[in-house]
Amino acid sequence: MILAIDSGTTSCRTLAFDASGRCVALAQQEFPQYYPQPGWVEHDPEEIWRAQKATLDAVVAQVGKQNIQAIGITNQRETVVAWDKHTGEPLANAIVWQCRRTTELCHQLKDAGHEPGVRAKTGLLLDPYFSGTKIQWLSERVETKDAYFGTVDTWLLWKLTGGQSYATDPSNASRTLLYNLQTNNWDDELLALFGVARASLPTIQPSGSVFGHWEGIPICGILGDQQAALYGQQCITPGMAKCTYGTGCFLLKTENPPTERDQWVPGILQTVAWEKNGELTYASEGAVFIAGAAVQWLRDGLGLIATAAETEALARSVPDSGGVVFVPAFTGLGAPYWNPEARGLICGLTRGTTKAHLVYATLEAIAQQNADLLEAMSLAGILRVDGGASRNDFLMQLQADLLGIPVERPAQTETTAFGVAVLAGQTAGIFDIAPWRAERVFEPALSQDERAHRRESWRRAVARAL
Numbered sequence: 001m002i003l004a005i006d007s008g009t010t011s012c013r014t015l016a017f018d019a020s021g022r023c024v025a026l027a028q029q030e031f032p033q034y035y036p037q038p039g040w041v042e043h044d045p046e047e048i049w050r051a052q053k054a055t056l057d058a059v060v061a062q063v064g065k066q067n068i069q070a071i072g073i074t075n076q077r078e079t080v081v082a083w084d085k086h087t088g089e090p091l092a093n094a095i096v097w098q099c100r101r102t103t104e105l106c107h108q109l110k111d112a113g114h115e116p117g118v119r120a121k122t123g124l125l126l127d128p129y130f131s132g133t134k135i136q137w138l139s140e141r142v143e144t145k146d147a148y149f150g151t152v153d154t155w156l157l158w159k160l161t162g163g164q165s166y167a168t169d170p171s172n173a174s175r176t177l178l179y180n181l182q183t184n185n186w187d188d189e190l191l192a193l194f195g196v197a198r199a200s201l202p203t204i205q206p207s208g209s210v211f212g213h214w215e216g217i218p219i220c221g222i223l224g225d226q227q228a229a230l231y232g233q234q235c236i237t238p239g240m241a242k243c244t245y246g247t248g249c250f251l252l253k254t255e256n257p258p259t260e261r262d263q264w265v266p267g268i269l270q271t272v273a274w275e276k277n278g279e280l281t282y283a284s285e286g287a288v289f290i291a292g293a294a295v296q297w298l299r300d301g302l303g304l305i306a307t308a309a310e311t312e313a314l315a316r317s318v319p320d321s322g323g324v325v326f327v328p329a330f331t332g333l334g335a336p337y338w339n340p341e342a343r344g345l346i347c348g349l350t351r352g353t354t355k356a357h358l359v360y361a362t363l364e365a366i367a368q369q370n371a372d373l374l375e376a377m378s379l380a381g382i383l384r385v386d387g388g389a390s391r392n393d394f395l396m397q398l399q400a401d402l403l404g405i406p407v408e409r410p411a412q413t414e415t416t417a418f419g420v421a422v423l424a425g426q427t428a429g430i431f432d433i434a435p436w437r438a439e440r441v442f443e444p445a446l447s448q449d450e451r452a453h454r455r456e457s458w459r460r461a462v463a464r465a466l
Contacts, residue, residue, distance in 0.1 A: 001016045001017060001018050001019070001024065001063055001067050001068050001069065002016070002017045002068070002069065002070050002071070002072065002421040002422075002424050002425045002428075002430065002431075003015070003016055003017075003056070003059065003060075003068055003070070003071045003072070003217075003421070004016075004017065004071075004072050004073075004074065004414075004417035004418070004420050004421040004424075005052060005056065005071060005072065005073045005074070005156065006074050006075075006225070006416060006417045006420075007048060007052055007073070007074070007075040007076060007152050007153075007156060008075075008076055008225065008246070008247075009076045009079075009096065009097070009098070009246070009247045010030055010031070010033065010247065011028050011029060011030040011031065011051070012028070012029055012031065012048065012051040012052040012054075012055050013026065013027065013028040013029075013055055013417065014026070014027050014052070014055040014056045014058070014059040015059070015414060015417040015421070016059050016062070016063045016068070017417075017418065017421045017425075019425075019430060019431045020431075021412070021418065021421075021422065021431070023414050023417075023418070024063065025059045025062040025063050026059070026414075027054070027055035027056075027058035027059050027062075028055060029051040029052075029054050029055050030051070031043065031044075031047045031048055031050075031051040032044065032047060033096075034093060037101070039099070039100040039101065039103075039331065040099050040100070040101050041095075041096040041098040041099040041331075042093035042094060042095060042096060042099070043079065043093060043094040043096055044090070044093055044094070045081045045083065045090040045093070045094050045155055046090060048094070048152065048155070048156075049155070049156065049159050052156060053159075065215070065217070068217050069217070069428055069430055070217065070218055070219075070220040070221075070424045070425060070427070070428035070430060071160075071214060071217055071218070071219045071220065071424060072219070072220060072221035072222070072223070072420035072421050072423055072424030072425075073153050073156055073157065073211075073219065073221070073222045073223075073420065074153075074222070074223050074224070074225050074228040074416055074417060074419070074420040075151065075152040075153040075156065075172070075222075075224060075225060076096075076097060076152055076225060077097060077151060077152075077171075077172060077175045077224040077225060077226065078097035078129060078130055078131050078134070078151065078175050078176075079094050079095065079096045079097050079131075079134075079151060079152050080094060080095050080131050080134040080135055080138060080149060080150070080151065081094045081149070081150055081151070081152060081154070081155040082094075082135075082138045082139075082142050082147050082148070082149050083147070083148055083150075083155070083158070084143075084146050084147065084148075085146055085147065085148045085166075086146060088158065088159075088163055091138075091142040091143070091147055092138055092141065092142060094152070094155075095134040095137065095138065097129060098129075098247075098248075098289060098331050099128065099134070100128050100331055100332060100340050101128065101137065102128040102133035102134060102136070102137050103128050103340045103341065105128070105133045105136060105137065106126045106127055106128055106133055106340070109126050109133075109193070110126050114126065114193060117189075118177060118190065118193075121180045121181065121182070121187055121189075121190060122174070122177055122178075122179060122180070122181060122187075122190070122270075123174070123181050123269055123270025123271055124174075124175070124177055124269055124270075124271075125267075125269070125338050126177075127338055127340060128340055129287070129289075129334065129340075130175060130176060130177045131151060131175060131176035131177065131178070132176055132177030132178050132190070132194045132196075133177070133194065135149045135176070135178075135194065135196050136194045136195055136196065139195060139196060139200075140195075144197065144200060147200055148166060148200055148202070149196070149200050149201060150166070150168060150201075150202050151168060151172045151175070151176070151224075153168055153169070153172050153222050153224070154166065154167065154168045154172075154202045157211055157212060157219065157222070160212070160214040160219065161211075161212035161213065161214065161219070164212055165211055165212030165219075166202045166203065167202045167203045167204070167205050167211050167212075167222075168202045168203075168204055168205070168222065169204065169205055169206065169207040169209075169222040169223065169224075169274075169275065170184060170204060170206070170207060170272040170274070170275045170280065171207055171222075171223050171224040171227040171228075171271070171272050171273065171274055171275075172222070172223075172224045173186070173204050173272075174271045174272040175224060175271065177190065177194065178190050178191060178194060178196060178201070179204070179272075181270065181272070181282075184204070184272075184275070184280060185204060186198055186201055186204070205222075206275040206276060206278075207221060207222055207223050207227075207274040207275045207276055207423060208220070208221050208274070208275070208276035208277070208423050208424075208426060208427040209221075209427060210427070218428060219424075220423075220424040220425075220427035220428045221420050221421075221423035221424035221426075221427055222420070223274060223419060223420045223423060225244075225416050226244060226250040226252055226285065226416075227252070227271075227272070227273050227274055227283065227419075228415075228416045228417070228419035228420040228423075229242055229244045229250075229252075229386055229387075229415045229416040229419055230242050230252045230254065230273055230283060230419070231273070231274060231419035231420070231422065231423060232386070232412070232414075232415035232416060232417075232418040232419025232420075232422065233384045233386060233410060233415050233419070233436070234436040235252070235253075235254045235384065236254065236281075237254060238254050238255055238256050239253065239254065239381070240253065240254050240384075241253040241254070241377070241379050241383055241384070242383070242384040242385065242386065242415075243370055243373075243383055243384075243385050243386075243387075244385075244386050244387040244390075244415075244416065245291055245292060245366070245385065245386070245387035245388060245389035245390050245395075246291065246292055246387045246388060246389070247290075247291065247292050247293045248287060248288050248289045248290060248291050248292075248293065248334070249287075249288035249291040249366065249369060249370055249373075249387075250285065250286075250287055250288070251285065251286045251287075251288075251370060251373045251374065251377070251383075252271075252273070252283045252284070252285045253283060253284050253285075253377055253379060254273060254281065254282075254283055255270070255273075255282045255283055255284050256282065257280075257282055265284070265336075265376055265377060265378075266336065266376075267286075267335050267336025267337065267338055267376055268284050268285065268286055268335060268336060268373075268376050268377055269284065269285045269286070269287070269335065270282065270283075270284055270285075271283050271284075271285050274423065276423065276426070276427070284377055285335075286334070286335035286336060286372075286373030286376060286377060287334040287335050288334055288335070288366075288369040288370065288373070289329075289330075289331050289332065289333070289334045290328040290329070290330050290331065290344075291328075291366045291369070291389065292308070292366075292387075292388060292389050293328070293330070294326070294328040294330075294362050294365060294366065295308045295311060295362060295363075295389070296308070297328070297330070298311075298358070298359065298362055302358075304355045304358060304359065305355075305359065308388075308389075310359075311359050311362070311363060311392065311394075311395075312392050312393065312394045312395070314355065314356045314359040314360075315356065315359050315360040315363050315394050316394055317356045318354070318356045318357055318360055320360065321348075321357050321360040321361040321364055322348070322350070322352060322353055322354075322357040322360075323348040323350070324346065324347070324348045324349060324353055324357045324358060324360070324361040325346070325347050325348050325361060325364075325365075325457055325458060325460075325461040326344075326345075326346045326358070326361040326362055326364075326365045326461075327342075327344055327345050327346075327365065327461050327462055327464075327465040328344050328362070328365050329342040329343050329344045329345070329465045330343075330344050333462070333465065333466070335372075335373055335376070336372060336373065336376040337372075337462070337466060339466050342465050342466050343465060344465065345461065345464060345465050346358070346361070347461055347464065363392070363394065363395045363398060364398060364402075364454075364458075365458075366389065366395060366399075367395060367398045367399040367401075367402045367403075368402060368454075368455070368458040370399060370402075370403070371399075371402045371403055371455065371458075372462075374403055374405075379405070381405060382405060382406050382407075382408055383399075383403065383405060383406070383407050383408070384407075384408045384409075384410065385399070385407055385408065385409050386409075386410065386413065386415040386416070387416075390409055390413075391409075391413070393440075393442075396409060396440075396442045397442050397445070399442070400442040400443060400444045400445070401444050401445055401446035401451065402446070402451060402454065402455065403444065404444050404446075404448075404451060405444065406441050406442065406443055406444070407441070407442040408438045408440075408441050408442075409438065409439050409440045409441075409442070410436060410437065410438060410439060411437040411438065411439040412436075412437070413439075
């Protein structure tokens with residue numbers, strides 16, 4: 001069997017897959033979220049580790065350690081952990097990818113004219129979403145000569161190997177603003193720009209390689225969660241795309257090597273998908289910061305629903321949103337706008353507005369944000385979907401309607417964990433990828449005029465939020 005360690009934004013999971021690619025065991029544990037100031041989001045690194053280790057132990061107890069032949073790690077990206085390289089003790093809470101505390105640092109770098117050069121080397125934009133300014137912020141506040149900085153994959157790898165392995169892979173390194181897409185390594189000019197010492201960063205290894213061992217079992221693959229889902233959806237050929245619906249939405253399209261800078265689509269990122277067998281595969285990416293988190297807000301912030309599962313029936317109880325448009329810019333807007341100071345709004349309210357209309361508008365906001373990405377990326381053909389909210393049939397039909405293209409939901413629902421498990425299994429020579437199979441295809445059913453009307457209403461609302 002192959003174990004997939006899946007470290008997400010709100011919970012940790014461990015899954016075991018057999019040689020046919022079937023998930024045979026799963027354990028999950030949530031961990032706390034911390035919001036010390038408006039716009040700030042933190043995790044306790046030790047709480048991440050304890051939650052992850054608990055799920056690992058639970059699955060190992062189910063399947064037996066003797067049956068495990070390899071481990072893969074997939075993780076929330078851009079989140080930064082700082083720890084003492086001698087003791088392994090965290091030096092501060094982790095700064096989460098959603099955190100906006102470095103907005104002013106990004107403004108300063110933009111005002112100084114650095115964004116074009118950063119974009120050319122990294123394929124990214126100067127936004128607090130990425131790791132570079134998070135590391136810069138931390139390095140100014142911790143004892144840097146003894147500090148290691150890493151994304152969550154590196155932190156877990158360090159803990160799993162007892163401090164013997166300090167490494168990452170290109171899919172995670174390419175999210176930091178410190179990695180050069182052309183050289184496949186940390187870039188000295190970028191390190192100097194952000195004030196980061198090369199010695200405080202992990203070694204970059206191919207995504208499919210042996211990173212170390214946990215109790216004698218090889219760790220054979222590391223992928224950022226969105227790249228893992230792309231791999232699990234078997235979007236191997238350039239032009240294929242997937243969208244993962246989680247806390248946010250992440251739409252990746254497999255690409256040829258990075259295009260020239262003047263050909264890049266404004267607001268769409270270039271990133272590494274994976275490196276295996278000596279070859280790098282790339283992807284273009286659009287990120288929506290708030291998707292499932294908007295449904296959580298309906299539940300926890302407003303108390304309109306008790307569970308996310310209620311949203312489908314509530315949305316179906318009304319013919320449309322009743323003119324309500326919700327732009328969930330709680331932490332700014334991501335692609336293709338990249339405005340960290342945008343704030344959420346709800347417009348079109350009347351005395352006839354009910355919670356069903358607000359739920360409908362929330363689901364439509366998720367689909368509309370993805371439609372923005374698809375238009376920017378010029379995707380035609382088919383979109384493959386995964387993640388928790390992809391199980392909502394109403395949302396998936398709405399997505400197909402607003403995109404005007406089919407949406408395919410796979411039979412294998414654990415695509416992120418499955419993707420890194422397959423990579424680890426291939427690296428260990430245990431099994432190859434199974435044929436991809438759709439569980440359901442959602443065909444667009446909205447008229448072109450109605451689609452255009454809804455898209456225009458959304459654009460007007462976004463313009464007010466920016």
